[in-house]
Amino acid sequence: MQNDSAVESSFDLAPVAEIVASHAPFSEGDIIGALQDVQDRYGYLARPVVDELARLSGLPVAKFYGVATFYAQFHLKPHGKHTVRVCRGTACHVRGSPKIMDAVVRRLGIEDGATTPDRLFSLETVACLGTCFLSPVMLVDSRYFGNLTPDQAVKVLDNMGAKRAGQGTTHQEGTPTCPS
Amino acid sequence: MSKLTPEIEKLREARRAARRRRPARAVRICTTGCRALGALEVHAAFERELAAAGLTDKVALLKTGCQGICAGAPVIGVDPEGILYLGAKPEDVPEIVRTTLVGGAVVERLCFQGRQGPIPKRVDIPFFAVQKPLVLARCGRIDPTSIESALADGSYEMLERALTGMEPEAVIAEITASGLRGRGGAGFPTGRKWSATRAAPGELKYLICNADEGDPGAFMDRAVVEGDPHAVLEGLLIAAHAIGARQGYVYVRAEYPIAIEHLKLAIAQAREHGLLGDNILGTGMAFDVKIKAGAGAFVCGEETALLASIEGKRGQPRTRPPFPAQSGLWGKPTCINNVETLANIAPILRMGGAVYAGLGTPTSKGTKIFALAGKVKYTGLVEVPIGITMNQLVNDIGGGVPAGSAFKAAQMGGPSGGCVPARYLDMPIDYETVKEVGAIMGSGGLIILDGATCMVDLARYFMDFCAKESCGKCPPCRIGTTRMLEILTRICAGEGKPEDIARLEELGGQVKKNSLCGLGQTAPNPVLTTIRHFRSEYEAHVNERRCPAAVCRRLIGFKILPEKCICCGRCAKACPVPCIAGKIGKAPARATEQDRENGKVGEPFAIQSALCIKCGACFDICPVAAIEKK
Numbered sequence: 001m002q003n004d005s006a007v008e009s010s011f012d013l014a015p016v017a018e019i020v021a022s023h024a025p026f027s028e029g030d031i032i033g034a035l036q037d038v039q040d041r042y043g044y045l046a047r048p049v050v051d052e053l054a055r056l057s058g059l060p061v062a063k064f065y066g067v068a069t070f071y072a073q074f075h076l077k078p079h080g081k082h083t084v085r086v087c088r089g090t091a092c093h094v095r096g097s098p099k100i101m102d103a104v105v106r107r108l109g110i111e112d113g114a115t116t117p118d119r120l121f122s123l124e125t126v127a128c129l130g131t132c133f134l135s136p137v138m139l140v141d142s143r144y145f146g147n148l149t150p151d152q153a154v155k156v157l158d159n160m161g162a163k164r165a166g167q168g169t170t171h172q173e174g175t176p177t178c179p180s
Numbered sequence: 181m182s183k184l185t186p187e188i189e190k191l192r193e194a195r196r197a198a199r200r201r202r203p204a205r206a207v208r209i210c211t212t213g214c215r216a217l218g219a220l221e222v223h224a225a226f227e228r229e230l231a232a233a234g235l236t237d238k239v240a241l242l243k244t245g246c247q248g249i250c251a252g253a254p255v256i257g258v259d260p261e262g263i264l265y266l267g268a269k270p271e272d273v274p275e276i277v278r279t280t281l282v283g284g285a286v287v288e289r290l291c292f293q294g295r296q297g298p299i300p301k302r303v304d305i306p307f308f309a310v311q312k313p314l315v316l317a318r319c320g321r322i323d324p325t326s327i328e329s330a331l332a333d334g335s336y337e338m339l340e341r342a343l344t345g346m347e348p349e350a351v352i353a354e355i356t357a358s359g360l361r362g363r364g365g366a367g368f369p370t371g372r373k374w375s376a377t378r379a380a381p382g383e384l385k386y387l388i389c390n391a392d393e394g395d396p397g398a399f400m401d402r403a404v405v406e407g408d409p410h411a412v413l414e415g416l417l418i419a420a421h422a423i424g425a426r427q428g429y430v431y432v433r434a435e436y437p438i439a440i441e442h443l444k445l446a447i448a449q450a451r452e453h454g455l456l457g458d459n460i461l462g463t464g465m466a467f468d469v470k471i472k473a474g475a476g477a478f479v480c481g482e483e484t485a486l487l488a489s490i491e492g493k494r495g496q497p498r499t500r501p502p503f504p505a506q507s508g509l510w511g512k513p514t515c516i517n518n519v520e521t522l523a524n525i526a527p528i529l530r531m532g533g534a535v536y537a538g539l540g541t542p543t544s545k546g547t548k549i550f551a552l553a554g555k556v557k558y559t560g561l562v563e564v565p566i567g568i569t570m571n572q573l574v575n576d577i578g579g580g581v582p583a584g585s586a587f588k589a590a591q592m593g594g595p596s597g598g599c600v601p602a603r604y605l606d607m608p609i610d611y612e613t614v615k616e617v618g619a620i621m622g623s624g625g626l627i628i629l630d631g632a633t634c635m636v637d638l639a640r641y642f643m644d645f646c647a648k649e650s651c652g653k654c655p656p657c658r659i660g661t662t663r664m665l666e667i668l669t670r671i672c673a674g675e676g677k678p679e680d681i682a683r684l685e686e687l688g689g690q691v692k693k694n695s696l697c698g699l700g701q702t703a704p705n706p707v708l709t710t711i712r713h714f715r716s717e718y719e720a721h722v723n724e725r726r727c728p729a730a731v732c733r734r735l736i737g738f739k740i741l742p743e744k745c746i747c748c749g750r751c752a753k754a755c756p757v758p759c760i761a762g763k764i765g766k767a768p769a770r771a772t773e774q775d776r777e778n779g780k781v782g783e784p785f786a787i788q789s790a791l792c793i794k795c796g797a798c799f800d801i802c803p804v805a806a807i808e809k810k
């Protein structure tokens with residue numbers, strides 16, 4: 001794996017100008033939106049990118065980092081290709097989300113907030129996905145999985161890993177069904 | 181006040197045209213929340229099957245928002261019959277097309293299963309019987325990505341009325357008469373908030389819709405924004421007319437991507453139809469709306485933190501006064517209303533404030549959406565007149581807790597709320613009564629708990645949530661929640677000290693009294709209400725090192741009862757450690773002589789408890805309940 005700062009120094013910074021332009025006239029109220037755009041584009045808030053954002057917007061870089069470190073959505077470190085979000089909300093908690101989290105942590109070998117060494121998965125918990133009626137719930141990128149069992153959660157991840165290795169298994173299209 | 185303008189005439193013509201085109205024969209699939217259980221795949225299957233049957237032109241296939249009975253995901257409505265199919269898979273779709281759309285009969289196995297058998301029609305299902313959908317009237321019926329669909333069902337009619345026939349003061353008077361109180365949690369009278377903002381000096385005023393919905397377990401705002409975004413826009417427009425706001429924002433949490441997508445579309449469509457901009461419907465009114473996506477901080481639901489977030493700052497609350505109505509966004513007068521509050525506005529104008537005030541109780545008027553989740557059979561969204569009892573909500577509508585367990589309590593109001601125990605089943609749910617038992621109605625999230633929930637663990641869970649979400653600005657909340665969490669963690673680990681319960685009560689009181697914002701002021705509530713109503717569970721943890729609900733891992737153990745074990749080996753396969761051993765085969769008690777000769781007799785499995793991490797996988801998988809947990 002390449003060193004992060006080596007990768008970062010080769011980042012194409014041209015899109016940052018486009019992002020700043022899309023918020024013109026740029027003011028403090030655009031900081032969060034611009035950081036969201038940057039994260040969408042680069043996957044995370046890389047140092048040179050945020051510096052460039054600050055330079056082009058004319059606002060102190062500290063304001064950008066102040067915001068970036070406050071909100072859970074922002075990552076300052078490279079993120080995995082897939083983001084797994086396990087809901088830790090109340091409805092999910094009382095219907096077994098701790099077990100889902102355990103199973104996912106064991107399968108990926110990483111804790112909440114970490115990224116697998118192969119950068120395939122990042123694991124996060126989320127306060128609620130608004131899908132409490134099908135708890136426990138997990139969101140992988142933009143796919144929701146409801147009424148999960150620990151087994152099914154692991155299977156979802158297996159299938160995504162298998163797809164990457166090119167073993168011919170396709171991304172699971174059918175969704176797990178309610179076991180009860 | 182303006183007269184009928186050509187633009188209004190044009191909108192009315194668009195509505196009439198949309199009504200003429202409104203299909204009689206329609207299949208409506210909830211593809212928002214129900215996406216989590218394959219709704220999009222079912223929709224694709226319908227597309228294929230309708231084409232194969234040559235019905236594409238004869239049956240309108242609609243993607244809708246939430247239809248209420250989310251437990252039956254994916255939920256499918258078939259009209260004009262009013263049939264509801266629940267839990268269908270793509271492979272069921274050919275049968276639905278053949279039997280119902282072609283044959284005119286019902287596929288009974290996909291219907292709601294009542295006590296006396298299948299109930300095909302929505303109107304007959306007990307889940308919907310006591311409901312009074314005002315806010316949710318269009319949700320689940322219309323295609324939320326099409327303004328025509330919304331117009332045909334009456335969207336923006338009340339905006340027209342307000343702009344052509346009602347002075348701002350008259351609108352405020354109507355809302356005041358309705359008795360509407362904010363649905364975001366605090367229950368502040370909406371009419372009063374509006375007149376304060378209207379009265380505040382200044383040309384530029386802001387209006388904000390709070391769609392942050394941070395309370396875990398609540399999903400009504402998500403459903404309204406996703407299923408009927410024009411209802412939110414119409415509410416904003418009428419409010420803007422009433423208070424004289426020029427610019428609006430909708431602050432949506434980032435965890436709701438479908439809501440953001442539908443709202444973006446709705447704003448673009450509204451602008452095209454002249455419903456936003458500098459000269460709304462030709463009346464000279466100027467108002468526009470921007471979306472601000474949150475970035476994952478619960479505290480940003482609090483109104484002053486929300487303002488800081490829109491201003492591009494760290495989302496930290498500030499002291500009030502000054503209230504936002506005087507000095508809000510960028511120091512200008514600002515009115516902040518919740519999604520459901522705003523979605524109530526058009527229905528109130530339609531029925532009249534006085535009629536609306538006839539619903540509900542003397543102090544809590546109108547309807548409220550509750551989100552049923554947790555250990556209840558029919559999870560979903562219900563809109564009922566305020567004042568309905570817990571019993572009606574949980575048992576009549578929600579179908580009770582799943583078989584084999586018993587209703588223990590309802591958690592209301594999320595991290596700011598509390599637990600209402602089973603003995604209050606007949607209590608009417610309104611702002612005041614719920615408060616008396618230590619909880620709050622809050623946003624309407626209702627998480628049903630049964631015997632398998634440990635109240636101490638639940639309290640620890642909420643304190644963990646608040647400690648993580650505390651913005652850190654004021655010490656009572658930042659340090660107090662951390663201390664309380666430490667105590668609760670220790671109690672759940674079986675290391676509680678005799679004085680811990682009293683210590684929690686004392687600390688809780690201090691945090692409530694001295695915190696700056698609502699987060700800290702309410703964070704101790706889940707702990708204090710569980711101590712109040714379930715003290716014996718705390719005492720069992722502290723004094724006997726025992727978790728009565730068998731949840732707290734450090735206090736439980738798993739054991740296989742050899743006489744019950746059928747030697748199937750599933751537990752050993754499921755165990756992640758692994759720490760279960762035995763021999764697969766016939767259970768010794770049931771083995772025949774022949775089995776013995778052929779070496780087919782198993783050996784009961786057993787757990788090496790020293791290695792067990794107490795994950796419960798074995799317990800969950802054992803087909804004959806041979807594993808004991810205690």
Ligand SMILES: Cc1cc2nc3c(=O)[nH]c(=O)nc-3n(C[C@H](O)[C@H](O)[C@H](O)COP(=O)(O)O)c2cc1C
Nearest residue numbers: 362363364390392393394481482483517518521698
């Ligand atoms: C910690 C905290 C979180 C809150 N979260 C929300 C929320 O997610 N949605 C909401 O509408 N109100 C929330 N509120 C209440 C708002 O501060 C505010 O009272 C409400 O948006 C006003 O709208 P209403 O009068 O229409 O209810 C929260 C309050 C606190 C203290």
Ligand code: SF4
Nearest residue numbers: 651653654657697700
């Ligand atoms: S009470 Fe908590 S969340 Fe509110 S301002 Fe103080 S530290 Fe921040």
Ligand code: SF4
Nearest residue numbers: 755792793795796798
């Ligand atoms: S509780 Fe988990 S770790 Fe313990 S024996 Fe059962 S499956 Fe194995």
Ligand code: SF4
Nearest residue numbers: 745746748749751802
């Ligand atoms: S799953 Fe149950 S029956 Fe099967 S081996 Fe384990 S304890 Fe015995």
Ligand code: FES
Nearest residue numbers: 087089092129132
């Ligand atoms: S609590 Fe998990 S989705 Fe809401």
Ligand code: FES
Nearest residue numbers: 210213246247250
């Ligand atoms: S019916 Fe689909 S989310 Fe409620």
